[in-house]
Structure formats: structure tokens, C-alpha cells
Amino acid sequence: MYTGRSLVVAVTIGLIAFVLLGKLFLIQVTDDSYLRKAERNAIQRVVDHPYRGLVYDRNNSLLVFNDPVFDLMVIPREFHLQDTARFCELFGIEKQSLVTNFNAAKNYSWVKPSPLIKQISNEEFARVQDFLIDYKGLFVMTRSVRAYPESAASNALGYIGEINAPQLGRDSSGYYTQGDYVGLSGIESYYEPDLRGKKGAKYKLVNVRGIDKGAFKNGDLDTLSIAGENLQATLDLELQVYGEKLMTGKRGSVVAIEPKSGEILTMISAPVYDPNILTGAKFGENYQKLNLDPEKPLFNRPIMAMYPPGSIFKIVQSLIGLQEGILTPNTTFACNRSLVNCHNHPSPVNLFGAIRNSCNPYYHQAFRQIINREVSQNTYTDTQIGLDNWRESVLKFGLGDRLGIDLHGEKSGSIPSSQLYDRIYGENRWKYSTIYSLSIGQGEMLVTPLQMANLAAIFANKGYYYTPHLVKAINGDPSRIPDRFKTKRYTGIDSVHFDMVQDAMAAALSGTAARAIMKDIAIAGKTGTAQNPAGEDHSVFIAFAPKEDPQIAIAVYVENAGWGGRAAASTASLLIEKYLTREINRPLLEEYVLTGEFIY
């Protein structure tokens, strides 16, 4: 009876087995999401952070290095404290913060490590190291922070900090993760890809409670971190430190360039701040303080501040005039003060005398000839054509546009075009009498201190420059710096025209900046005064030396320090002396610069 039903039972067994194997096939063979989930469960990726590259100056002195700091980590399950008071004394921690930190660690995880005391310094660590073995559940994690042996060049070097959300969003390489440190300004930011190195990764097996169970696949997939590459900066640390000392108590900029290479020897934004305060645990607090400081120490003046070039621009006017054939060394104009105000000097003057005495009416008349060449009957059109041609020539001096230094945030300055005046006054509503201020470097014209220093380099080189830059070698290899720093840029002015200009600049010193003159070294320089509608004028001075074989070209701005000869010229002269002779033989001048009150 019912023997047929045995077949039904047998078929049912086979059917169920088939369903089970089918479902198993689906989840095991066709669906690989379970494999990924299993890896997420049991394999933990631990990042091995690379050592950030160091920065040296041009003479291989260390500018930036990595200072180890130690975090004392605790595993709450293993940590038992018998004598709290003794522990607090040994490790120099308040009982209250010990309790707070330990509770936070406990709340995070009973079995995973959390920091108990953060950022113990090297010295402190040496002291407590021996006590560590007395306590179970404690271990030390080493990290490093940036450190600056001479506390110099803060704005040029920049600082690093935790990556922020917008940066993380922009990072298309996928290299960064939350909590990574990146260069946020200066060359730390610009050379971030070279400095950061390459992260390594270790793959660890963890169990369901997150406890380490050894290396995944015996560490075959692990990669070691690769340390970042070292940079050699173009800065001269000794000069930088001395310059910062001279700029103490002043507001302004110093930029010194080696003319034959475009390498920046010194770049100072005063007031300076100590770069060491923007590292480690105090970063946030100190950054707030600097950010709110009315003196704006974080504002990198050499590339971000813009001023009218003032009298120094007369040299550019002279060179354009000579090149265009409008002026010759013998071209003479009277010092006609009805055109524009001037100061007492012999009149009339030739071009040499005009540069030397910085004669305003001379350039008023010379510039009119440069602009109005009567290519058009219409004086408005004539001025417009003249201005735009002139602007072309000026731009070749590296003005009116970013030079392309290896820093982020460089400003372009501005050289006005006919469109600008059309916008201000309307088409055919302006002519030479509207724009004549440009002749003496005033009016709708702005340059940065970096562009000004570059002008000095052009004068020193007799007509060409290299884009100023702060890094001369990456990982010891000079060829790895960007190509634009290796390209000679010509101004379109023949070098013959520079001889007379250089002579006039040298001669000018005895009139306008006698303090800057040195006994043994011939300096060519030019003072300027950047007009400041908000207060006292800014003191400006550019120079290069030695005149016959220029090694250094420099621009110094001292804000609100009045006429250029005083503060700026003295500072520039001392820096030239320091760079060329490595010593200072003019203690009185140094004293004058250091103690003079130049902020009003």
C-alpha cells in the first residue's frame, strides 16, 4: 500500500537539495558582493603615513624638518591604575584630564587604543619612557609635526594643516582622506605633490570585536610608505633672518632676487610671525590669533599687496622711450612745474638728469611724445592707440600680470588699457591730459613688490629676466623645477639702452638715497614713493649690486614710512651688504634701521 508515495518522498528530497544548491550557487558563485562584505568585515586597512619632505635653503641649511611628537595610547581593557596620583606626577598630567581622557577612550572602545596624552614632546618623552613598562595597556604612537630651526620665512614656506572639506572634494586623485595633513599655503601648498610622498598601507585581519589578528595574506599586499621628496629653496636663510630682523617693527615687504637666475634670495612679509606656532596641537588657536591680528601677518605682502610704482616707473618710461626712438640720451625738457609739481634741481635736464633727479615734468613731456604720435588726426583715437602700444611694451617688463611664482595667490597688479579708460570716462572722452599721471607711475597703475624686485633684476640684466621662483631643486635635481623658471624672458629693450640707465641709477643714490651708498660696492638704485591716500606714503626702494656684475636685485617696501630714501633704501643697502660680504660694517646705519620708528 502507498508504495508509490516513496517515490514522492525521494523526489521531494532531491527537489529540496536542488533548491538549496541553487540558492548557494546564487550567493557563492554569481554574487560577489558577499566577498566584498567579508573583506570589509575582516580586513582593516591601516595607513602608513609617509615622512614629509624636508626643505633646505640655497646653502643647504635646514629650513623645515619633521619633529617627532609622541601620543600616549591606552587600551582601556588592559589598563589598570593603582596609584593615580603617582601616575599623574610621572606623566605630568592633571588628574581631571586623565579621568576625562580615559573615559573618552572607554566610551570609544574597550579594546581598541585611544590617545590618553597627546603630543608629548621629545624631551618629555625621554623622561617618561622608562616608566612606561610599569603600566599595562599603554603604548606610544609616534607622529611628526613640521618644525623650523630658525623660525624664518613663514609666509614663503607656508604651513600644513588638516585637509578641509572643499579641498577633499576637489581632490580628483582620491589620494587624500579625512584627517590627512596637506600644505595649506606657501611652497608647502605649491609643492604638495612632491613633499607629501606616498602613503603605504598595511592590511590587518580583525575579528568581530575589532581585535588585531595578524597580517592579511602574511603582509603580501602591504606597501611601505615612500617619504616625500626634499626641496632646495632658493632662499638664503642667513639673509632672510637678517632681513626679518631689519623689518622688525615695520610693515611692508622685502624681495631679493638673483638677477641671472630669477631665484628669490629673500622674501619677507612684515610683520613676520614665527612659523613654529602653526604646528602641532596649538595650530587652531594660533591660527585664529594671526587671522584676527589687524597687522595681517598671514597676508603675504610680496605677492599680494599692490601699490602704485611711483617714481621707479620713470626708468621703465625712459627705456620704452629710448627703444621707440622717441628719446635719446640727449633729449632735453625743461622742469616746467606748471605741468606737474617737482622739487628743486637744475633745469632743463637731459634723460640722465631726469632719472637722477626724478624730474616729474620731464616725464610728463616725454610720455606725451610716447603716447601721441599723431598716427590719427583725432586726438582721442591717437591717445587710445598710443596707450595700447605703450601698454604692450610695459607688460613685457612683467607688469600687469602674474609673474607665475611658485606660490598660490599671487596678484597680477594692473597696467591700464584703453578699455579701462573707456569704461571710466566713455569712448573718445579721454586724452593725454586725462592719463598723464601714468608718466610718473601714479594713477590707475598697481604693481606688487615681487614685480618691483623683478624690475630691478631686469635693469641689472640689461633687458631680460627669469620668472622669480622659490625652489631651485626637487630631490636634488634642478631640472625638475617647472620649465617656466628656466626660460629667459626678454623685455624687447636693447641692452645698449641700459648702460645709461644704470649709470643714472648709480648717480641717483647720492641725490635721493645717500644713506644707501657703500664704499666698496657700487649700487644702482632708485627711490620711489607710493602714494597712499589713506595716510603717510609708502617708502619704496629698488636696487641691484654690484653694478658691474649684479649678484642681487632687491625691492623694499616700508608702509607708511614716508619718502623712499629713508627706511627702504637703508634696509636694502644693509641687505645687499650682508649678501655680498656676509657681514655688516655700518653699525650706525643698522642701528638707524632697527630703532627708527617707521610705523605711524
Next chain:
Amino acid sequence: MRQKDTYFHKIDWITIGLYFALVLVGWLNIYAAVYDGQNDTSIFDFSINSGKQLIWIGTAVVLITLIMVADYRLFQNLSLVLYLVFIVILFLTPFIGKEINGQRAWFELGIFRLQPAEFTKFATALALAKLMENPTFDLGKWSHQAKAMGIILLPVALIMLQPDTGTAMVYSSFFIMLYREGMPQKYYVFSLGLIGLSILTLTINNNWYLFGGLAVIVVLMVLASKKSWKNLLGIFFLGVLMVTYAYSLDRVVEKLPPHQQNRIMVLFDPDVDPLGVGWNVTQSKIAIGSGGLLGKGYLEGTQTKFDFVPEQHTDFIFCTLGEEFGWVGSLVMISLFVALLLRLVFLAERQKTRFSRIYGYCVLSLLFFHFSINIAMTIGLFPVVGIPLPFFSYGGSSLWSFTLLLFIFIKLDSHRIQILGRSY
């Protein structure tokens, strides 16, 4: 000598071989489940579960020997006594048992812990065989059905007191044996229909689709049936009944406390509660699913090694096999089970006595239920119920009870030639 030779030839060595193959694979998997890759503990170390399981296997071999040398009539004669003894023990368990995980299901005898409910299975099987061996016993009759149900439901009721739903559920497997012995087919059709309707009700969220589907079924039934008033009326009532059932099931589930709702819904979607009820199933599926076609290799399974799957050496032991030996390993293991089950069907059918055949079907019913529900639960095809995988799961009670269950039948089978009692 010749006498002995023939007896040895009557023993079904295929079943015994399958049994030992399964026990051996199970034992290796228990070691894999406790192995953590750091301590080089030997598989024989008695401080870990694989070592302990070896003791259980050893004692099971002693048990087998005792069964094989005992008089084959003993089991038939003692069946009712055994049943009553275990019912009494089961009755006492909630009062004197040791509480573990909220259940009072365990007896402690010195260092041993035994679960009486495990042993009640074979006693119930013997009692059922004893009851039904009478040729006048007819499952077509209400009164006889009630007697059989009584024998099954008595231990179920007592087990529910512990409470141990999983073990209690196992007793429903006797319906496989009852089917073979002539239980009316309409019960099975009705039950399967009810189960199907329940699953549909819970998986289909929009009731209108469900009702529409049921309407289509009713129309098809009308078209297929002989158009008599009686038939049409019957089909109409069936349709009303199905809709009412589906509607009220939804209402009942909605009224359940959330954690019980989850327990049901997690079956259809483990993500309903991935860290709670769904944790076991999710982790179990991850472990098995990550095994791929060929597995990660013996002792290389990260999920089982590092404790991601709870109960991995007992109820979830299949995870270890699935992860470390992949689909091919699962295929081999399921094939072993299917071979054993089909062999049991064959053996049961060749019995000369009703007693042996009924008992054989009880054995295969219990093994089949345990095997299919356990694996189905680890891959999310069935709710998580705490029942072991026969011969695989760690634990003395389950290994002993399945060994007893199986070898009593092997013993009976070896004496099938000797006329015992009345043949049908």
C-alpha cells in the same frame, strides 16, 4: 564462523560509510570554526571544541557497538517504555534543568550536559512505529489519526514549555512518514496551499495585486472544474476563505510586537534589521557567499575564524564549510546527505515488517527536516530556528541522539530477513 560472516554481510555498510564520512567532515569543520590562526592549538586538544567533539565521537562509537550487539527485539519491545520514560524526563526538565540562554532544556550529570529533547525524537519514532505496526491501523480513520497525533504532540507540548520552538518544530517532520503510511493527501495539499498563501501575503505589499492574483486562480479553477453548482459553490467559498485569510494575516502581523514582526520580515529581507535579528543571517550569508566556487581553503575562512558568525560551531556550522570549501564543497556535502537520505528510503522500503519500515521513515524524516531547515536557515531561506545540522554540529546530545536514531534502524535492517511480528 559462517553464521557471523552472513550477519556482517547483512549490515548496510553504505549507510555506515556515509555516517562516518559526515561525522569526519563535521569534526574537521568544528576545528575550523574554533581555529583562530594565532594559537597553534591541535585539533586533538581537549580544551577546545574539536577535542571535545572527538570524545563525543568516541563515545558514539561505543554506543553503536552496544546497539549492534543488543538483541534486535529489544527496541520493539521497549519502545513504549522508552517513550514514557522520556516523556517523564521531559516533564521534569523545566523544574530541575539548568537554565541556559533563557531555556531550561539541559540536564547536568557531572561534567556532561544532556538535552533530553534530543533523545525524545528516537523514542517518539519508536513509539509511532509500535503504534502503527498493527495492520488494522488505518490513517484514513479519524480516530487512528488522533492516536498518532497524540504521540507526536505530547512531547511537542512539553518541549514548548522549556521553551524550545526549534526542537518542537522538528516533530512536524513525522508528517513525511505519515504521508508514506497513507495519511490523506488533502491535508498536504491544504497545508502547502496555506504556506504558499502566507508567503505571498507577507512578500507582496500591495494587497490588490494579491487579491487580483487570487481572483485569477479562482477563475482558472472555475474554468477547469466540472460546472456543477456544488463545485462552483465550493470554489467560491475557497476564494472567500483565501482572501479573508490573507487579509487577516496582514492584520495579525501588524498587531505583533515589532521584534516579532522583524523575525518574520527578516526572512524576506535581512536588511530590515541588520544588527539585530538579521545579524546572524547577514553574517552567515556573508561567510558562505564569500566562499565562491572553490572556497578559501581549509582554516583560511576569515569570517568563521574571527567570530563574525554567532553559533558557528553548533547551528551555523555550515558557514565554515561554505566559506572554506565554496560551492563545490557544499555540493559534495549536500550530495552526501542526499545519498544518505535516498539510501534510507531504499532501506525502509525493503523492510519486511511495518515496524521497521515506519521507524526507517521516521529516521529519514527527522534527518531530512534537520538537514534542509538548518541549511536553509544559514542561507536565509528559512527563519533562524535553533536546530543542529545532523552529524556536523558540535554537541554530544545531538550526535548521540542522531547516532542512536540511525543505528537502531541499521540494526533493525540487518535483521530484516528474520520474520519479526506480523508482516503486512
